Amino acid sequence: GAVVSQHPSWVICKSGTSVKIECRSLDFQATTMFWYRQFPKQSLMLMATSNEGSKATYEQGVEKDKFLINHASLTLSTLTVTSAHPEDSSFYICSAPIPGTGGYGYTFGSGTRLTVV
Amino acid sequence: GENVEQHPSTLSVQEGDSAVIKCTYSDSASNYFPWYKQELGKRPQLIIDIRSNVGEKKDQRIAVTLNKTAKHFSLHITETQPEDSAVYFCAASGSYQLTFGKGTKLSVIP
Numbered sequence: 001g002a003v004v005s006q007h008p009s010w011v012i013c014k015s016g017t018s019v020k021i022e023c024r025s026l027d028f029q030a031t032t033m034f035w036y037r038q039f040p041k042q043s044l045m046l047m048a049t050s051n052e053g054s055k056a057t058y059e060q061g062v063e064k065d066k067f068l069i070n071h072a073s074l075t076l077s078t079l080t081v082t083s084a085h086p087e088d089s090s091f092y093i094c095s096a097p098i099p100g101t102g103g104y105g106y107t108f109g110s111g112t113r114l115t116v117v
Numbered sequence: 118g119e120n121v122e123q124h125p126s127t128l129s130v131q132e133g134d135s136a137v138i139k140c141t142y143s144d145s146a147s148n149y150f151p152w153y154k155q156e157l158g159k160r161p162q163l164i165i166d167i168r169s170n171v172g173e174k175k176d177q178r179i180a181v182t183l184n185k186t187a188k189h190f191s192l193h194i195t196e197t198q199p200e201d202s203a204v205y206f207c208a209a210s211g212s213y214q215l216t217f218g219k220g221t222k223l224s225v226i227p
Contacts, residue, residue, distance in 0.1 A: 034214070034215070042219070043219045044217045045217075046216070095215070103149060103210065105163075106151070106163075108160040111159070
């Protein structure tokens with residue numbers, strides 16, 4: 001249970017283009033979705049928290065106009081990297097609290113490897 | 118906000134030996150401390166977790182200890198095997214938000 005499906009698993013795009021990453025909760029309703037970025041050999045860094053039907057909350061230093069987050073339904077949250085540049089190349093992972101655990105459990109998407117050339 | 122420090126960054130052990138990874142956290146309100154194993158290019162996989170009302174938890178070869186007073190928690194892996202080689206992350210959570218340590222690359226030498 002509590003499965004989050006993340007797509008695509010990898011994407012290569014040209015500098016200046018936009019890329020959309022989707023995370024779908026398959027068997028539960030995700031009112032909250034966390035988006036992380038992980039550079040090679042580094043930790044998962046929280047970029048933003050999205051809540052269904054409201055604006056996302058971005059961590060300090062994360063450009064909200066560059067990383068657009070939409071959480072329009074209880075089963076879908078998307079991250080769009082706009083005007084991507086090589087420095088945006090990273091591993092992006094979404095995560096949601098597992099329902100019924102009272103905050104004592106999280107499920108993760110499988111991640112998206114973004115390469116900007 | 119929460120700050121999680123993790124040590125060591127790399128750890129090499131002989132197969133069969135024990136491995137210990139330590140983490141400290143800063144926010145006394147944190148009440149959930151999971152440990153994740155991550156293989157290259159994959160999602161973090163929960164291996165064990167502990168809540169703030171418990172001092173120790175064990176699951177076969179893996180154990181976690183928590184000292185709330187000192188704000189530190191540790192992962193213990195006994196009888197290590199080559200398949201234990203991976204990057205391990207500790208994390209702390211309060212208010213539905215996880216903060217991760219920087220990770221420990223564990224290498225188990227056959």
